[in-house]
Amino acid sequence: MAKEITLEDYKRAYREMEKEEARNGFIVHLVVYILVNVMLIVINLMYTPEALWFFFPLIGWGIGVSMHYLFGVRLIEKDLIEKEAKAEYRARQGK
Numbered sequence: 001m002a003k004e005i006t007l008e009d010y011k012r013a014y015r016e017m018e019k020e021e022a023r024n025g026f027i028v029h030l031v032v033y034i035l036v037n038v039m040l041i042v043i044n045l046m047y048t049p050e051a052l053w054f055f056f057p058l059i060g061w062g063i064g065v066s067m068h069y070l071f072g073v074r075l076i077e078k079d080l081i082e083k084e085a086k087a088e089y090r091a092r093q094g095k
Helices: 007-047 055-074 076-093
Strands: none
Touching: 007 055, 007 076, 055 076
């Protein structure tokens, strides 16, 4: 027979799953960023070493990766708590 769980246990497990998904999404984004930018650096240095342009996408995309980490990984806990509070409020209004 399945063990009964409390609402708090459910919320905690849900938050952990969401944080893990956010972390995994960020890791994929970071790996793609690194691979593509290494490729761009190699292309730049092989074909046009006199004009260094690789740092433009490196910096631009780096800002995007930083924002992904900040808002998608670091601040997700606050966002999840706010969503849970809104859901609980709506649920209580329905009674």
